Structure formats: structure tokens, C-alpha cells
Amino acid sequence: xxxxxxxxxxxxxxxxxxxxxxxxxxxxxxxxxxxxxxxxxxxxxxxxxxxxxxxxxxxxxxxxxxxxxxxxxxxxxxxxxxxxxxxxxxxxxxxxxxxxxxxxxxxxxxxxxxxxxxxxxxxxxxxxxxxxxxxxxxxxxxxxxxxxxxxxxxxxxxxxxxxxxxxxxxxxxxxxxxxxxxxxxxxxxxxxxxxxxxxxxxxxxxxxxxxxxxxxxxxxxxxxxxxxxxxxxxxxxxxxxxxxxxxxxxxxxxxxxxxxxxxxxxxxxxxxxxxxxxxxxxxxxxxxxxxxxxxxxxxxxxxxxxxxxxxxxxxxxxxxxxxxxxxxxxxxxxxxxxxxxxxxxxxxxxxxxxxxxxxxxxxxxxxxxxxxxxxxxxxxxxxxxxxxxxxxxxxxxxxxxxxxxxxxxxxxxxxxxxxxxxxxxxxxxxxxxxxxxxxxxxxxxxxxxxxxxxxxxxxxxxxxxxxxxxxxxxxxxxxxxx
Amino acid sequence: xxxxxxxxxxxxxxxxxxxxxxxxxxxxxxxxxxxxxxxxxxxxxxxxxxxxxxxxxxxxxxxxxxxxxxxxxxxxxxxxxxxxxxxxxxxxxxxxxxxxxxxxxxxxxxxxxxxxxxxxxxxxxxxxxxxxxxxxxxxxxxxxxxxxxxxxxxxxxxxxxxxxxxxxxxxxxxxxxxxxxxxxxxxxxxxxxxxxxxxxxxxxxxxxxxxxxxxxxxxxxxxxx
Amino acid sequence: xxxxxxxxxxxxxxxxxxxxxxxxxxxxxxxxxxxxxxxxxxxxxxxxxxxxxxxxxxxxxxxxxxxxxxxxxxxxxxxxxxxxxxxxxxxxxxxxxxxxxxxxxxxxxxxxxxxxxxxxxxxxxxxxxxxxxxxxxxxxxxxxxxxxxxxxxxxxxxxxxxxxxxxxxxxxxxxxxxxxxxxxxxxxxxxxxxxxxxxxxxxxxxxxxxxxxxxxxxxxxxxxxxxxxxxxxxxxx
Numbered sequence: 001x002x003x004x005x006x007x008x009x010x011x012x013x014x015x016x017x018x019x020x021x022x023x024x025x026x027x028x029x030x031x032x033x034x035x036x037x038x039x040x041x042x043x044x045x046x047x048x049x050x051x052x053x054x055x056x057x058x059x060x061x062x063x064x065x066x067x068x069x070x071x072x073x074x075x076x077x078x079x080x081x082x083x084x085x086x087x088x089x090x091x092x093x094x095x096x097x098x099x100x101x102x103x104x105x106x107x108x109x110x111x112x113x114x115x116x117x118x119x120x121x122x123x124x125x126x127x128x129x130x131x132x133x134x135x136x137x138x139x140x141x142x143x144x145x146x147x148x149x150x151x152x153x154x155x156x157x158x159x160x161x162x163x164x165x166x167x168x169x170x171x172x173x174x175x176x177x178x179x180x181x182x183x184x185x186x187x188x189x190x191x192x193x194x195x196x197x198x199x200x201x202x203x204x205x206x207x208x209x210x211x212x213x214x215x216x217x218x219x220x221x222x223x224x225x226x227x228x229x230x231x232x233x234x235x236x237x238x239x240x241x242x243x244x245x246x247x248x249x250x251x252x253x254x255x256x257x258x259x260x261x262x263x264x265x266x267x268x269x270x271x272x273x274x275x276x277x278x279x280x281x282x283x284x285x286x287x288x289x290x291x292x293x294x295x296x297x298x299x300x301x302x303x304x305x306x307x308x309x310x311x312x313x314x315x316x317x318x319x320x321x322x323x324x325x326x327x328x329x330x331x332x333x334x335x336x337x338x339x340x341x342x343x344x345x346x347x348x349x350x351x352x353x354x355x356x357x358x359x360x361x362x363x364x365x366x367x368x369x370x371x372x373x374x375x376x377x378x379x380x381x382x383x384x385x386x387x388x389x390x391x392x393x394x395x396x397x398x399x400x401x402x403x404x405x406x407x408x409x410x411x412x413x414x415x416x417x418x419x420x421x422x423x424x425x426x427x428x429x430x431x432x433x434x435x436x437x438x439x440x441x442x443x444x445x446x447x448x449x450x451x452x453x454x455x456x457x458x459x460x461x462x463x464x465x466x467x468x469x470x471x472x473x474x475x476x477x478x479x480x481x482x
Numbered sequence: 483x484x485x486x487x488x489x490x491x492x493x494x495x496x497x498x499x500x501x502x503x504x505x506x507x508x509x510x511x512x513x514x515x516x517x518x519x520x521x522x523x524x525x526x527x528x529x530x531x532x533x534x535x536x537x538x539x540x541x542x543x544x545x546x547x548x549x550x551x552x553x554x555x556x557x558x559x560x561x562x563x564x565x566x567x568x569x570x571x572x573x574x575x576x577x578x579x580x581x582x583x584x585x586x587x588x589x590x591x592x593x594x595x596x597x598x599x600x601x602x603x604x605x606x607x608x609x610x611x612x613x614x615x616x617x618x619x620x621x622x623x624x625x626x627x628x629x630x631x632x633x634x635x636x637x638x639x640x641x642x643x644x645x646x647x648x649x650x651x652x653x654x655x656x657x658x659x660x661x662x663x664x665x666x667x668x669x670x671x672x673x674x675x676x677x678x679x680x681x682x683x684x685x686x687x688x689x690x691x692x693x694x695x696x697x698x699x700x701x702x703x704x705x706x707x
Numbered sequence: 708x709x710x711x712x713x714x715x716x717x718x719x720x721x722x723x724x725x726x727x728x729x730x731x732x733x734x735x736x737x738x739x740x741x742x743x744x745x746x747x748x749x750x751x752x753x754x755x756x757x758x759x760x761x762x763x764x765x766x767x768x769x770x771x772x773x774x775x776x777x778x779x780x781x782x783x784x785x786x787x788x789x790x791x792x793x794x795x796x797x798x799x800x801x802x803x804x805x806x807x808x809x810x811x812x813x814x815x816x817x818x819x820x821x822x823x824x825x826x827x828x829x830x831x832x833x834x835x836x837x838x839x840x841x842x843x844x845x846x847x848x849x850x851x852x853x854x855x856x857x858x859x860x861x862x863x864x865x866x867x868x869x870x871x872x873x874x875x876x877x878x879x880x881x882x883x884x885x886x887x888x889x890x891x892x893x894x895x896x897x898x899x900x901x902x903x904x905x906x907x908x909x910x911x912x913x914x915x916x917x918x919x920x921x922x923x924x925x926x927x928x929x930x931x932x933x934x935x936x937x938x939x940x941x942x943x944x
Binding site: 361382387402450460 | 716720724726747752753754764768847888892920922923
């Protein structure tokens with residue numbers, strides 16, 4: 001087993017036994033589901049909106065070269081410096097280069113998962129820079145030395161009591177566990193950081209090609225401040241963030257909000273077109289936009305699964321995923337967790353280490369059903385499984401399924417299964433519940449179903465043999481018995 | 483090849499294989515949804531001015547913004563004075579504009595004008611930021627601002643209370659109308675910043691419990707003249 | 708008409724009464740039953756595990772045998788989804804592509820066959836219990852079968868249906884249940900808790916595999932929940 005799969009299983013074992021944590025997550029997501037459903041119902045035709053969004057993202061991704069060039073030339077025309085980074089490492093070097101050149105010391109960040117993807121904070125801190133996350137949830141997890149639990153709700157796993165203790169310990173605050181009071185503590189601390197920061201750092205939700213603008217969606221106003229106050233602004237975004245036209249946002253902003261947090265529209269939806277322009281009263285003197293590939297082009301090259309690049313990172317699939325709800329984000333060991341993370345991670349970070357995420361699914365399809373841009377995530381998981389096996393199948397798996405096909409294609413052999421199974425069940429109590437039990441993975445937590453005294457095929461054969469018309473079955477005690 | 487060319491080459495190579503279109507193939511000329519179509523899918527926006535005004539009021543109120551439709555411009559002054567006294571404004575920030583000039587003239591407190599640059603520390607000390615806007619959007623209860631209409635990027639978000647002065651004719655039905663307006667107004671030369679402000683700043687990051695005034699203003703007041 | 712029955716291995720071995728009930732219902736409605744004894748698996752375990760060659764090896768005899776069937780009724784939403792939705796994908800680009808599509812068009816999950824194809828919902832059943840209905844995910848999301856089982860339950864005398872608060876997976880998921888038992892179990896616990904919250908005596912479903920998982924968990928934990936397949940409810944008097 002690869003290291004990530006061991007880590008995943010170990011973490012899943014821990015978190016599924018943490019009933020308090022599971023209840024916290026369940027409650028938070030139930031609240032989300034109520035508002036999400038209300039606001040989806042407010043659409044006159046939600047399904048048509050979703051379909052149109054899927055088609056627009058298809059158009060953007062399938063003409064990515066053209067739209068990226070348009071986006072970049074518009075940005076450059078207004079004085080923005082655009083950088084291209086093929087890998088995470090190169091992106092880090094570019095960003096460090098800008099920061100060094102500006103002789104900056106402190107960086108204020110608004111929420112960006114792409115910077116988590118390239119492990120930017122660690123790299124900056126290693127070089128001695130002060131990096132402060134300004135989104136409240138991100139600020140909390142940074143203070144708690146954790147990674148975001150969820151791509152949209154980073155601190156959803158912590159209770160207000162835990163956050164109170166964290167703030168009182170790390171910020172020398174004297175707060176109660178009242179969320180309003182805790183928020184005020186963070187606001188006070190972060191205001192000072194804003195005013196003093198040399199560099200503002202943001203991610204992006206959309207890169208609008210025809211306008212040459214970056215669109216950022218948020219609720220707190222922290223991204224607004226990050227992009228307004230420091231003298232230098234850096235924005236990091238994946239190349240897949242493109243939308244063809246500014247007016248597409250009329251559709252995408254409400255879809256992102258309803259799926260992301262459940263709101264009709266988030267509090268601030270802001271489009272940035274450049275650094276401070278002539279005649280404008282404020283804004284950064286310099287704006288650097290870093291475009292990141294980091295193997296997105298490999299996913300792009302897979303036409304069958306290309307649409308997984310349509311993802312707008314709303315987190316809706318995480319919220320409905322029973323796997324995510326029960327194991328939580330950190331168990332995945334990936335930047336992007338939940339169904340979409342399981343789909344894209346093996347493509348971006350290697351099949352052999354990350355294929356287990358595609359197998360860790362009951363294929364229930366709740367992700368596909370909820371995705372606002374209609375990515376068929378559940379079927380992508382199936383595609384991933386096929387690709388993982390084609391690339392490198394385990395000997396046991398191969399032999400197992402060869403045997404499976406062998407038996408099920410031989411009815412005479414299959415007939416032996418029932419008597420053999422009955423014999424096995426007679427012997428089963430000898431090992432049941434112990435590690436020697438071949439069915440331990442099942443029997444540890446679940447009772448074993450019993451093979452019926454008479455299988456349906458046995459019943460059918462007898463019925464035909466005696467040529468008697470079957471009367472309705474009599475009620476019997478056990479539900480397996482005939 | 484530089485990095486840009488390398489990435490673009492990889493993209494072009496990848497796109498030589500077609501990916502299936504997610505739906506019915508589109509007829510030529512029907513390449514993308516029109517604003518009229520989008521309008522039919524989104525949450526409904528009212529037709530008449532009165533209905534739009536009612537819808538805006540309803541949305542703004544449920545977002546916990548304060549909304550006042552004022553009949554006379556004189557009423558604006560008295561309303562602002564009342565706010566000044568209620569919240570004990572010592573210093574406020576604003577920008578030049580027909581409505582803002584009218585509004586702040588009567589306040590009798592120091593006014594930081596952001597038009598030609600300002601000190602961030604000074605703006606941070608202001609009790610309120612008074613701005614104009616580009617539009618109000620009935621469908622969502624949003625205020626649309628841009629650098630030019632709202633005194634820059636920070637004025638509408640740094641002070642703890644954002645007061646918006648809007649004109650009657652700025653009321654728009656919905657988001658598609660807002661993007662049409664932006665296109666008309668800015669052509670293809672968009673400003674440094676355009677922002678849809680939908681209620682006062684908020685967070686749900688602690689146990690999904692709503693708290694207003696996370697980083698931006700705790701209060702948003704909209705005067706509709 | 709002649710109805711060809713597809714009875715997968717777990718129904719055959721563990722829950723034969725489900726199949727017997729289906730036979731009883733269809734015969735009572737005047738249909739002739741054709742039961743191809745040699746077909747006992749649709750190939751889904753191999754397909755879901757990524758072994759498409761092996762899945763095709765199992766699916767091929769199914770395609771051949773069902774080629775001339777008038778209508779195929781499948782005693783599980785999951786196996787139904789395999790034949791209706793996944794066979795066309797599995798055989799895409801092969802010689803059997805057309806055959807797979809042909810089969811997909813005429814196979815029916817059992818409740819869908821009754822309520823949609825035959826338009827029969829009242830089977831004269833009586834079941835004096837409070838029940839909740841668990842939607843097997845494949846039936847619900849791959850086949851879109853939210854309504855048919857409920858239409859059938861609505862006509863059962865004495866039955867009271869109380870819905871659970873979510874349409875959430877029971878955590879079975881085939882091999883997933885034993886590859887990631889802790890997650891599968893946690894999911895099942897959530898399901899059982901939501902079912903218990905309704906105060907129902909029985910969890911009814913149109914998928915025996917889900918019921919096997921739910922019952923296994925409930926029994927191990929000493930919960931009082933009982934499970935029963937929809938077909939058995941429909942033959943209750």
C-alpha cells in the first residue's frame with residue numbers, strides 16, 4: 001500500500017470514530033442544505049441555468065488557448081504583469097521573486113486554495129516572511145497550524161469553544177465563545193495587519209476573458225481590503241478559471257453562491273481589471289497575476305475527463321458526499337478533497353499514490369446530482385478506477401475478477417456456490433469476529449446475512465420439475481426462509 | 483520556448499482531441515444564452531418600477547441592510563444627521579459627487595475626501611464611508627459600485643458603516659441588466675474595480691452562525707432618492 | 708406479455724423471497740415468466756472495480772440471452788442501472804454496442820416496470836405498519852426512480868409512509884463496504900439513525916443489497932429496525 005492510502009485509512013478510522021466531530025459536520029451541513037435548497041428553488045429554472053453553465057464552461061475549456069490569450073492581453077494592456085507557471089515550484093519562485101524585489105516583509109492573503117496547492121505559505125515562511133490569512137476560517141486554521149478542513153468552510157470542524165481557547169491562547173485575547181465576539185477579536189488583529197502589509201495576495205474565482213478581469217467572490221470583505229490597501233498585489237490562479245464573457249457572471253455568481261454557501265449571492269462579488277489606473281484614487285501600484293498549470297494540461301489532454309476542469313470550486317459536492325461528511329477533509333491528504341478532489345487528484349499527482357480515493361466511494365451519485373456545472377463526478381470516479389487498473393492492476397485483483405468471470409459464466413459451477421456457502425456458514429462461527437475471519441471487514445461491524453435454505457433457483461427448478469402451479473408463499477418466521 | 487509558449491503549446495496539443503459537448507448541439511448563431519434567456523432562469527425580478535423597488539427593499543432588509551426611499555433631497559440631510567448623532571460620528575470619509583456633496587455638506591464633522599489619494603490610517607479612523615453607486619439590483623438587493631462611483635476601492639469597505647446614496651433611475655431589475663449597464667458604461671475599458679455589494683460584510687465561519695461586520699462594514703445603509 | 712426475470716446472485720442466495728414475490732405479482736397480473744437460470748450476475752462488481760474486460764466477459768452472455776426478450780425485469784436498482792446505464796458505456800466502441808443499447812431500452816427495475824410500464828400501482832396488498840423508504844442510490848440517481856416505489860406503497864392498505872430527512876446513501880457500495888469498512892459503517896450508522904428518527908418499524912427498499920447492509924448494522928447494534936423488500940410488501944395480505 002502506498003503511503004497516502006495508509007494515511008487515508010488511518011485518518012478515516014479515527015474520524016469515523018469521532019462522533020462529536022461527525023455531529024458537528026452533520027449539523028453544519030444540514031444548515032447549509034436548508035438555505036441551499038431554498039435559494040435553488042428561487043430560480044425560475046435552476047436546471048436550465050445549470051445546463052447553460054455547463055455549456056459555457058465547456059466553451060471556455062475547449063478554447064482555453066484563445067480565451068487565456070485574450071484575458072492576458074487585456075490585463076497587460078492595463079498595466080498588469082502576467083506570469084506563467086508550468087509547475088507549482090515555478091509559481092513559488094515567481095512569487096518569491098516579486099516579494100524579494102519589493103523588499104517586502106509582510107503578506108496579507110485572502111482565501112486561495114491554489115496557494116494551498118503549491119504550498120505557498122510554508123515556502124514564504126521558510127524564507128522568513130510573515131504571511132497572514134485574512135479570511136476568518138483560514139485565519140483560524142492557520143493559527144491552529146492546520147490545513148483547511150473544507151475548501152469553502154475551512155474551520156467547520158472547530159466548535160466555538162475550541163476557537164475561543166485558540167484565540168485566548170494565541171492572541172492573548174479574553175473572549176467568550178460568542179461567535180460575534182470572536183469575530184471582533186479577529187477583525188481587530190487583522191485590521192493592523194492590513195494597514196501594515198507590504199503585499200496583498202489573492203486567488204480568483206473566475207478569469208473573465210473578454211473584459212480582462214479577475215472575479216473574486218467572498219463574504220467578509222477581506223479580499224476587497226487585500227486588493228485595495230497594499231502597494232503590491234499578487235493574484236494566483238489556475239488556468240482553468242476562464243470564463244468567456246463578463247456577462248456570464250450574471251449566471252455564474254448566483255450559481256456559485258447557492259452551491260457554495262447556500263446564499264442567493266455572496267456579500268462581495270468583485271471584478272478587478274488592473275492596478276490603480278490613472279485618475280483612480282487608490283489600489284495597488286503593481287498587480288502581478290500568476291497563471292498556474294501544474295498538470296492541469298494533462299487533465300485537459302484527457303478528452304473523456306476534461307470536463308472535470310469545469311469545476312468552479314464551490315464545494316457543493318463535498319457537502320453532499322457521505323464519504324466527506326464522515327471522514328472529513330484532512331483524511332484525503334489533498335488540497336481538493338471530496339468527490340472532485342478524488343476525481344482530479346490522481347490526474348494531477350499520480351495514479352498509484354492517489355487512486356484509492358476513487359475507490360473510496362459507494363458511487364451514490366449525490367455529487368453528480370448537485371454539481372452546478374453538471375460534472376458527472378460519480379462516473380468520473382468509475383473512469384478513474386478503470387484507468388488505474390489499466391495502468392497497473394494488482395495481481396490479486398486481476399486473478400480475483402478472472403475467477404469471478406469464470407464462475408459466473410458457468411451456471412453448473414455457480415450452482416455449487418449455495419451448498420458451499422451453507423457449509424462455510426456452518427464453519428464461520430469458529431473464526432467469526434476474530435482476525436482469522438475472512439469476512440472480518442464485514443463482520444466486525446455488521447451481522448452476516450444467511451444463505452437461504454432454498455435459493456430462488458432451487459425453488460424455480462423444483463417448481464418446474466413438479467410442474468405444479470405455485471401458490472402464494474406462506475408467511476414464515478425468518479425473512480430468508482421459503 | 484518561454485513558459486507562456488510552453489503552456490499554450492500543451493493546451494493546443496491537448497485540444498486536438500475533441501471533448502463531447504454537454505448537451506444538445508447548438509445551432510449556429512445560438513452559440514450562447516442571451517441575457518433574455520438568462521433572465522428567465524434566474525430568480526424572478528419584477529417588471530414595474532414599484533415592484534422592483536419593493537423587491538429591492540425586501541431583499542436588502544433580509545440581508546440586514548437598512549433601506550430608505552426618500553422623497554425629498556432635504557430629507558437626506560436630516561437622515562444623515564440622525565445617523566451622525568445616533569452613532570456619534572466624529573469623522574467620516576466620502577468622495578466628490580452630486581449626492582455625496584449634498585449629503586456631507588450638512589454633517590458638520592471633518593470629511594476625508596478620497597478622490598485624489600488618501601492615507602489609509604486616516605481612512606481607517608473614519609466612522610462611516612459615504613458613497614454613490616452605479617446601480618441597485620432589485621433581484622439580489624445588491625449595490626453595484628466601481629472605483630469612479632464609490633471613491634475608490636477601500637472607501638466602501640474599510641469604514642464600519644457604509645452609506646450609499648442612490649438615484650431613482652439607478653434601480654435595475656436584475657443581474658443581466660447590471661452587466662448590460664456595465665458594458666454600455668465602460669465599453670471595453672473597465673475600471674480597476676467593480677463590486678456587487680450584497681448586504682453588510684458577514685461571516686459564517688464559526689459554526690455556520692451569521693456574524694455581521696467580519697472585515698468590511700457592520701452596517702450598510704442605502705438612501706434611495 | 709412474456710417477462711424475462713433477471714435475478715442477481717445475492718437475491719437468489721440470500722433473499723429468494725424477493726424473487727418469489729416478483730414472480731407471484733407478475734403471474735397474478737397475467738404475465739408469463741421467463742427465467743434464464745444461467746444469468747446470475749450483470750458484471751457490476753468487476754465494472755465498478757475498474758476491470759472492464761472481466762465485466763464484459765460476464766455481461767456478454769447476458770446480452771446474448773436477453774437479446775430477444777420482450778421485457779426484462781430486474782430485481783435490484785443497482786443491477787438495473789448496470790444494464791440500463793452502464794452496459795452502453797461498457798460496450799461503447801465494441802461490436803456489441805447496438806445490442807447493449809437495445810437491451811438498455813427494454814430493461815426495467817421491478818417497481819418501475821409495474822408503475823411506469825404496466826401502469827399498475829394497486830396490487831391489493833395490506834401491510835399494517837409504519838414504514839420508511841430507502842432509495843437505493845443507483846435506482847434513485849442513475850434510473851431516476853423516486854416516484855414508482857412510492858406510487859406502489861401509496862396503494863398498500865394500512866401502510867403509513869414516513870420519509871427520512873435526507874436521500875443519503877446507506878454506505879453499502881459493493882466492494883467499498885469491505886475495502887473501507889469504517890467509512891461504510893459510519894454511513895450506515897447515519898442511515899439507521901435517520902430511519903430510526905422517523906419512528907418507522909420497517910425500512911422498505913427496492914434494493915436488497917442496501918437492505919442487507921442496513922439490517923447487518925442494525926442487528927449488530929441491537930437496533931429494533933426491520934427491513935423488507937418492496938416486492939414482499941406488495942405480496943403481503
